[in-house]
Amino acid sequence: MxxxxxxxxxxxxxxxxxxxxxxxxxxxxxxxxxxxxxxxxxxxxxxxxxxxxxxxxxxxxxxxxxxxxxxxxxxxxxxxxxxxxxxxxxxxxxxxxxxxxxxxxxxxxxEIVPGPAGDITAVLTSPPASTRPATEEEIRRTLAGLRWSADDLDPAYPAHVANAGNDHLVLAAATRDRLADLDYDYDALAKIMAELGWTTVHLFWAESPAVFHARNPFPPGGVVEDPATGAAAAAFTGYLRTLGHLQDGSSITIHQGVDMGRPSLLTCTAIPGDTRVKVSGTAVPIP
Structure with a gap:
């Protein structure tokens, strides 16, 4: 109350x-x-x-x-x-x-619909998604704040600033171990994100073309890390579609929060003929 x-x-x-x-x-x-x-x-x-x-x-x-x-x-x-x-x-x-x-x-x-186990699933349609390549300076400063090097990135997924309601820097980790080992400079990253208006940094590793693992530092909200970020997931899905990694009507799953001990599962679908994205998930009350 x-x-x-x-x-x-x-x-x-x-x-x-x-x-x-x-x-x-x-x-x-x-x-x-x-x-x-x-x-x-x-x-x-x-x-x-x-x-x-x-x-x-x-x-x-x-x-x-x-x-x-x-x-x-x-x-x-x-x-x-x-x-x-x-x-x-x-x-x-x-x-x-x-x-x-x-x-x-x-x-x-x-859309509020029945879930597979008799629970409730909510399927939101995001604001329009858009993306642009990140600048070399944006990447350099962010990597310094993360304590990552350029070799830690997967070149198959170039760094972008993606949006589906908020701006998120999207960075691909080259390995699952790199994603798991997240120990960043909170103050430095917070300063960069405040200057550039980013809500989170969406760090991800591609297990397959349709299955991803993600972590989202969130200093602008006063939180070290977000265990599930639907807005970033929608922006990321739009990014994948723009880069040709995802076809209209196709879906991806994102595992997030695992490294924090709060596993989360997000399902995202690129809407055919639309820049928006559907994001699906369940929720339960906290006792």
Missing amino acids: GRRNDGQVTEVLRYTAFTTTPSGGNPAGVVLDAQGLSDAEMLAIAAELGYSESAFLFPTGERQYRVRYFSPLAEVAFCGHATIATSVALGERIGQGTVHLATQAGPVPV
């Missing part, structure tokens, strides 16, 4: 997304009715929870909501895992069907 300045109590739900167990996935705070909350109050709730993001909903019509996302440090335009968590929480209360979310990054429809 969170207490507002007017003394009223706001119900704050806790869900973890992209997992079927409370010990996995990425936790998010969810406020299904945030009417009357100020920006400072929403930020305070997010900071008290300490999760990478929390979602605050403002009902605007039948199955329609305006949503705002806050990390412990600042507001974020779009957050995939908090959207999945919120949609599952909604589905448990209003049933299956489509909900329409208005985010600062644009409209995000979410």
